[in-house]
Amino acid sequence: MDQIVSTTIPIPDKFSFKETLAFLDRGFDECLYFVSEGIVSKLLTFPDGDGILRVFQKENVLQIELQKEQVSDGDMEGVKALVSDWFDLNRNITPFYNLLTKHPILSHFVKDFYGSRLVGIPDLYEAICWAIIGQQINLAFAYKVKRSLVEEYGERKVFGDRVYYTFPTPERLAQASRKKLRALKFSRQKIDYLIIISRIFANGEMSKAILRAFDSKKGKLTKLMEIKGIGIWTANYVLMKSMGEMSCITYGDAGLNKAVNRFFDTGSKPDNGKIDDIFKNFAGWESYLNFYLWRSLE
Template sequence: MWKEIIATAGPYHFDRVLDRLSIDPVNFLHLEEKFVKVPLVIEEMPYVIRVKAVGSTADPLFEVSGNDEKVKEQAIKEVKRIFQFDFPLQTLSLHFEKTNIAEIFQQHAGTPLVLEFDLYRCLIKCIIHQQLNLAFAHTLTERFVTNFGYQVEDVWFYPKPETVAALKYDDLRALQFSGRKAEYVIDTSRLIAEGTLNLAELKMMSDEEIMKKLIKVRGIGPWTVQNLLLAGLGRPNLFPKADIGVQKAIQKHFKLEKKPTSEEMDEYSLQWAPYLSYATLYFWRSIE
């Protein structure tokens, strides 16, 4: 068993991190004891890493622990990436206090952009969530993971691409997937399993290159790519204008009679660059 204390610049509101993670029933966390168990796949082996808040919002400290000493360095690197411990959130406050959404950033100060635990998980989750209400999307995702994934230390891991690639469409239809969604999830997994689609390469590509590459895959549209860039890769300047939640939040904040047009969203968002991803997150928070 190993433990490491990690410090990050305040404010960092870990309670809000846990609150958002708790929306997904697949995640293993404890709100009162302030920890989450993170499923990581390192060199094709599964490991469970516990991240527990031991400091405060103003002075954030985290105890990161695991069972296997040999992956400690890689695990800590991944935890820092996922929880964005190296990004000073005070930078956001200084930037957004001069913008037309300063009030939202004051209300949700210290809320970080926390990433999905790995890219395959993020992509499949995005495909499952396409054009569904959030509650049913999480229900489908939970069924998918608990039927075809696996557990380590009571923590659920998404199934491997090879496992999903070997499924039949009817296997997912039995879980109430639509025929099309079953095809998208399995066919995309087959591309990944056979090496035609290499997710690891995406980290080295620009946002535009990733969009051009993934949009060619059947079942992956701009909304899915933008969410992968934001929640999977942590790109800081993503603004998914087609996202219903973002549209509703902008409508609410600016007191519009109807949902904003694409042109209106472009105009409002001019002040938010180069942190459009954080504007997106804080808009989501403002209506949750």
């Protein structure tokens, strides 16, 4: 019989759980968590077994619940850290809002998305794989490909009337069959990327700790881009979504270009110079502007 243990996180200034849920539940076929009735739930793996995480707002706190056979204090500390990381709770975004407020064109983002935090992908390996999957295909299709991959190679667990999955481990995907991956609608190129990256992670040659050892963003970008399949877009995406880097721009991003075209009188495809021009007013907060521009497409 499972235990259910709860803890809370105070709601920080300029944080809206509702906005977080709105981003998490954008209508795509997400397979790694559920959003329903104001509750996010997700399967997590621990060294001694699986657990279900549930997060919801209760008055002025975020309520965190972990359902697991045996919940330790360490588990709860880990889960709190995970949620803070996932929803970027430990950040004072007032400086970003100050920059937005005085911007001639984008100031309305403050009220449009008040309290919207940059929702991350805390697991670096998952973030990279997801970025690879999403390269050059529409998001609806990308989510379907991710689902098929997760259902084939991830861990599956039934809780109540729901089927939960975790993202596949690098060890597992490193040995995935190319033929199967082709059947899951991966291109040959992406199969190569996926397997190479999985081997690198399985061998311990890439990790958050390894990236953190580079103190500059440029160092981290370079390290990531040494890996086949990771270009400028993926590297920035990953640093933004998984490493808490605040000055990332997803150069070449189709959605970013669309949003920029909507608000600025740039030609059809804004080049990097044009993008830099727009982002230079948000030094240190480029990732957030990037995220808000994406959100403006919803």
